[in-house]
Amino acid sequence: MSLHRFFLDNQVLAAEAEAVFPLRLSADDARHAKVLRLAAGEHIAVIDADQDYFECEIVDIADGLPLVRIARHEEAAASGPQVILLQGLAKGDKMETVIRHATEVGVSAFVPLACARSVVKLDGKKAAAKTERWRAIAKSAAMQSGQPRIPEVGEPVGVKEAAGALVGATAVLVCWEEAPQTASLHEAIQGALAETLIPAADARIAVVVGPEGGLTEAEVSTLLASNPRASLVTLGPSILRTETAGIVAPALALYELGGMGNRQRGPEVDAEMAEPPISEAPLAAVAFDAMFAAPENGDE
Numbered sequence: 001m002s003l004h005r006f007f008l009d010n011q012v013l014a015a016e017a018e019a020v021f022p023l024r025l026s027a028d029d030a031r032h033a034k035v036l037r038l039a040a041g042e043h044i045a046v047i048d049a050d051q052d053y054f055e056c057e058i059v060d061i062a063d064g065l066p067l068v069r070i071a072r073h074e075e076a077a078a079s080g081p082q083v084i085l086l087q088g089l090a091k092g093d094k095m096e097t098v099i100r101h102a103t104e105v106g107v108s109a110f111v112p113l114a115c116a117r118s119v120v121k122l123d124g125k126k127a128a129a130k131t132e133r134w135r136a137i138a139k140s141a142a143m144q145s146g147q148p149r150i151p152e153v154g155e156p157v158g159v160k161e162a163a164g165a166l167v168g169a170t171a172v173l174v175c176w177e178e179a180p181q182t183a184s185l186h187e188a189i190q191g192a193l194a195e196t197l198i199p200a201a202d203a204r205i206a207v208v209v210g211p212e213g214g215l216t217e218a219e220v221s222t223l224l225a226s227n228p229r230a231s232l233v234t235l236g237p238s239i240l241r242t243e244t245a246g247i248v249a250p251a252l253a254l255y256e257l258g259g260m261g262n263r264q265r266g267p268e269v270d271a272e273m274a275e276p277p278i279s280e281a282p283l284a285a286v287a288f289d290a291m292f293a294a295p296e297n298g299d300e
Contacts, residue, residue, distance in 0.1 A: 003045040003055065004036055005143045007150055013048045013056075013070060022065045023056070028136065030064050032143075043071060051149065081203045081257040082108040083250045084169075086162055088211030089118040090242050098246035099134050099153065103141035105251045106259055109152040110134070111162055117213030122156055131155045159219045163226035170196055170203040172230035174223045175249050177214055177239060179232035185249075188231040189256045195229060200257040207253055209246045 011024045023046065025033060038044065038058055044066070046054045053074035060067040085107050087098050099110055112134070114122070122130060135153045142150045166172050171192035173185060193200060208215075208223055215223075224230045235245060235252070255262045 002146050003043055004038070005045040005047070005146055006033070007139060007143065008046065008048045010049050012050050012052070013046065013054050014050070014052060020059050020067055020069050022062065022067050025065060029143075032140075033066060034064060038066060044068070045074075045146075047148070053148070080201055081205065081254065081259065083253045083257070084109045084111065084204070084206045085246060085250050086111040086113050086206060086208045087246045088113045088115045088209060088215070088242060089120045089122070089156060090211050091119045094241075094243040095130075095134060096137050097243045099137050099151075100141045101247045102250055103138050103147065103151050104145040105247065106147065106254050107151055107250045108149075109154070110138070111154050111165075112156040113162055113208070113211075114156045114158050115211050115213075115219060116159075116216050118211040119213075120211075127156050159215075159222055163222050166206050166223075166226040166230070168204070169206045169227055170198050170229065172206045172208065172223065172227045173233045173249070173253060174208045174215070174220060174230060175235055175245055176210070176220055176232050179234040181234055181237065183232045183234045185233040185235075185252055186256055188229075188233050189253065191231075192229040203257055205253050205257065207249045209242060209249055212242050 006023065006025060006029055008024065009026060038061065040058055040060055042058050044056055044058065046056050046068075048054065055071045055074055056066075056068035057071045058066045058068055083106070085098070085102055087095065087110060089095065089112055090098070095112065102110070112131075131153060135150075138151045138153050141147075171189055173188055189203075189205065192198075192205075193203060206227075210219075220232070224232070233249075235249060240248065251260060254260050
């Protein structure tokens with residue numbers, strides 16, 4: 001079972017002078033720890049303000065905060081490829097859904113896009129409040145899913161402003177419902193890696209998903225002009241909701257870069273070391289095959 005994970009904003013555990021010390025959790029995290037009913041003797045994972053990783057043992061709970069000792073200093077996880085999602089502002093709680101689940105998938109950062117067809121229009125105060133809410137959701141999802149870092153969540157920006165920041169990306173993938181079915185995400189990423197000679201583990205891929213009404217042609221043109229390795233990509237013939245595309249597209253990009261369980265195959269297994277073939281098919285398989293057996297003469 002994985003350890004409960006906490007992120008510290010302003011505490012560096014290596015600087016703690018005492019063997020037993022309190023974790024300075026945020027108010028929300030302290031409430032979360034209380035809900036978890038953490039008790040003495042339990043171990044938790046802690047990522048401190050220096051992004052160092054520790055396994056801590058809880059010694060006691062004092063004033064709602066865990067008193068802990070460091071059980072071991074973990075090696076920091078490799079950073080790996082970064083996928084940044086530029087998500088068109090969507091109505092209702094769709095943005096929250098995208099940020100929550102895309103964080104679980106492993107997205108590194110979110111850029112909310114104010115698009116021409118976005119139903120939601122956010123002014124300064126509303127945008128700031130929404131951004132704080134989205135950041136809290138990203139943090140909660142990172143804690144729940146065991147991510148090594150909390151994704152960054154920027155305040156909403158327009159397409160032109162966002163496009164100006166994409167010039168350094170390894171590739172920009174513009175998901176558009178009018179993209180040809182030959183516009184392969186695989187080819188876009190592999191072509192960019194080959195052109196830049198950047199290893200997949202060091203790639204920075206920007207994925208763009210429009211709002212409910214999709215991106216306009218002008219917005220697509222702006223995004224394609226933002227980077228020499230910007231490409232239209234298709235997510236297949238199905239018409240996906242924006243909140244579905246905002247999770248599926250970055251997941252596919254991460255998989256293509258070696259994430260999501262997509263690892264290189266090991267060396268071929270020697271034939272003599274391989275498992276012996278099964279001589280008799282399981283009964284369920286026999287029955288399944290019988291369902292599709294060719295009809296005998298006279299049964300047609």
